[in-house]
Amino acid sequence: MTDQSWVDQPRFISADTAHALGKRLATYAVKRELSSLTVVAHGGEPLLMGVGRLRDFLAVIDDSLRRSGCFLRLGVQTNGTLINGEFIELFQEYNVGVGVSLDGPAQAHDRHRVDKYGIGSSRATIAGLSRLHDATQEEGILGGLLSYAHIDILPAEFLAFFAGLGVANLDVLLPDFNHDTIPPNYRGGAVAQWMIELFDLWIDRPDELEIRTFAVIMHLLLGGRFGYESFGANSLGVLVVETDGGYHASDTLKSAYEGVTSTGLNVWHHEVREAEESPLLRAAIDKAASAAAECLSCPIFNVCGGGLLAHRYSARRGFNQPSVYCEDIKAVVGHIRRRLAREIPAQMLH
Numbered sequence: 001m002t003d004q005s006w007v008d009q010p011r012f013i014s015a016d017t018a019h020a021l022g023k024r025l026a027t028y029a030v031k032r033e034l035s036s037l038t039v040v041a042h043g044g045e046p047l048l049m050g051v052g053r054l055r056d057f058l059a060v061i062d063d064s065l066r067r068s069g070c071f072l073r074l075g076v077q078t079n080g081t082l083i084n085g086e087f088i089e090l091f092q093e094y095n096v097g098v099g100v101s102l103d104g105p106a107q108a109h110d111r112h113r114v115d116k117y118g119i120g121s122s123r124a125t126i127a128g129l130s131r132l133h134d135a136t137q138e139e140g141i142l143g144g145l146l147s148y149a150h151i152d153i154l155p156a157e158f159l160a161f162f163a164g165l166g167v168a169n170l171d172v173l174l175p176d177f178n179h180d181t182i183p184p185n186y187r188g189g190a191v192a193q194w195m196i197e198l199f200d201l202w203i204d205r206p207d208e209l210e211i212r213t214f215a216v217i218m219h220l221l222l223g224g225r226f227g228y229e230s231f232g233a234n235s236l237g238v239l240v241v242e243t244d245g246g247y248h249a250s251d252t253l254k255s256a257y258e259g260v261t262s263t264g265l266n267v268w269h270h271e272v273r274e275a276e277e278s279p280l281l282r283a284a285i286d287k288a289a290s291a292a293a294e295c296l297s298c299p300i301f302n303v304c305g306g307g308l309l310a311h312r313y314s315a316r317r318g319f320n321q322p323s324v325y326c327e328d329i330k331a332v333v334g335h336i337r338r339r340l341a342r343e344i345p346a347q348m349l350h
């Protein structure tokens, strides 16, 4: 990541910051008359907080929101290596949805995710995932897995690996690069080819693994209004609160430049609504307001949304240009649309 501002952040969120955040969230929920709100402990690695500190954080947020009348969904996004019986009890106590970051089979995962000794963490991640899966199979606490598209692994191998883990949900993200950081060995169209092959294998499988990326594209092709950060003209938005209480935009943007995510606002002096109005947060929520002219006239804008903000960036044009994956997205969405058209009358598709 280009942005290294996390180095200056406190290691963990303090009790005072958690209380201030809880108050701001409760005020926001009441003002916006929200029926539900999701708060996810992210990192770094949130389980490094330890069970006690994480329990205190969850309790403060839970208590603050309970009085607001807004339904609270709690989550953690973890690399899974520290999941043990105590954490599992805590997740059960607060009904915490657990997302695990797992980058495919060991040869892919261990290339990027290593422990402090430089040793790949795939074995420890899968062990933690199994403990969680075995203990909570009936409760739906295991929220899903998060991986990148790995075009150097055969889609069949990739899919078989995840389906074999027995989880219900998988999100497949496009690799993190922008117009200025395209890897020298990247072959244009390779991501599309890989995603299309994965889609064809997935859609014909009778098992229960839902790939969110494809499910959202199909939902949008069928007229759904909201996507998420990666796809769709509208998303519900993500506000990141750093451990010092600062409000930031999504950390996927950190691949652009140093300090890019900071709104300059924080839980000590500002309401969440003020942060929500900051240009980067608005750009991610209402993508039509932030997309390039080429995107606004694109026939699949309602599905693509101009791409993830991070994938739009170059130093020359900022975020005001189509995604670096523009041609790949067109190919993938076109393929899924044609596949759906075989099952559904074309006039029902957007």
Ligand code: SF4
Residues within 6 Å of the ligand: 294, 295, 296, 298, 299, 300, 301, 304, 305, 306, 307, 322, 323, 325, 326, 327, 329, 330
């Ligand atoms: S497919 Fe390309 S032109 Fe169309 S909305 Fe997406 S990034 Fe923009």
